[in-house]
Amino acid sequence: MEHQLLCCEVETIRRAYQDANLLNDRVLQTMLKAEETCSPSVSYFKCVQKEILPYMRKIVATWMLEVCEEQKCEEEVFPLAMNYLDRYLSFEPVKKSRLQLLGATCMFVASKMKETIPLTAEKLCIYTDNSIRPDELLQMELLLVNKLKWNLAATTPHDFIEHFLNKMPVAEDSKQIIRKHAQTFVALCATDVKFISNPPSMIAAGSVVAAVQGLHLGNTNSFLSYQCLTPFLSKVIKCDPDCLRACQEQIESLLESSLRQAQQHNVSSETKTVEEEADLSCTPTDVRDVNI
Helix, strand or coil, X not given: CCCXXXXXXXCCCCCCCCCHHHCCHHHHHHHHHHCCCCCCCCCHHHHCCCCCCHHHHHHHHHHHHXXXXXXXXXXXXXXXXXXXXXXXXXXXXXXXXXXXXXXXHXXXXXXXXXXXXXXXXXXXXXXCCCCXXXXXXXXHHHHHHHHCXXXXXXXXXXXXXXXXXXXXXXXXXXXXXXXXXXXXXXXXXXXXXXXXXXXXXXXXXXXXXXXXXHCCCCCCCCCCCHHHHHHHHHHHCCCCHHHHHHHHHHHHHHHHHHHHHHHHHHHHHHCCCHHHHHHHCCCCCCCCCCCC
């Protein structure tokens, strides 16, 4: 008698459910106060760093985002890692040859804070094309947490999104799609140096408004209309509505330029020969030594 094998794909990593008790005004007010204590310096390129330039941060941030996506990390890992990176760069000069090591270490610590099963040092070293060793990464980890004074539970834009959605009188399926798009915008903002000066709550609010606008969810009479949602969220985070509008427009402009770059990249990729593509397929694009 033949037995059929039944293969069921089961998610092996257990995730905690969202605790509804934490989505209240008291927690939100505490977060709004706390975000000021975990902010990087907006002028570290001019005042602290001698070798690191904004474009170098962009290269490393893009690589870090690719690794987080490839490893299917929790959404909050990448923004938290970038918070660590910017705060470290705010008061410690770094040689450009060690910037990728710092980026890998920031992901290493952020994943320990947010993941059920964190990224390993060995795996992260592979993503640098073995240009750094696990023992170097572990040494850098000690240096990082000491320089950050072990203040690792930083507030990021990601933390605010759920609070905003909870306050919005919108159907659950709409919230789901707004959440996904807003999280994408938050990650995009973390790669761009222009957003260092904006508090996390404003980036989160701008991302939610930009997501609603981009999805065309709000007609002129509804709560999700531009006229209603922007003033509502600016009251929630206690900021000027014009500042929030400016942040949202900045996010939309960043999205447009990112899409243009992606299209140009796709066009240039299509011009490569089949032999080149076959050769490139052996190595994922995010496994590389970021040689700045």
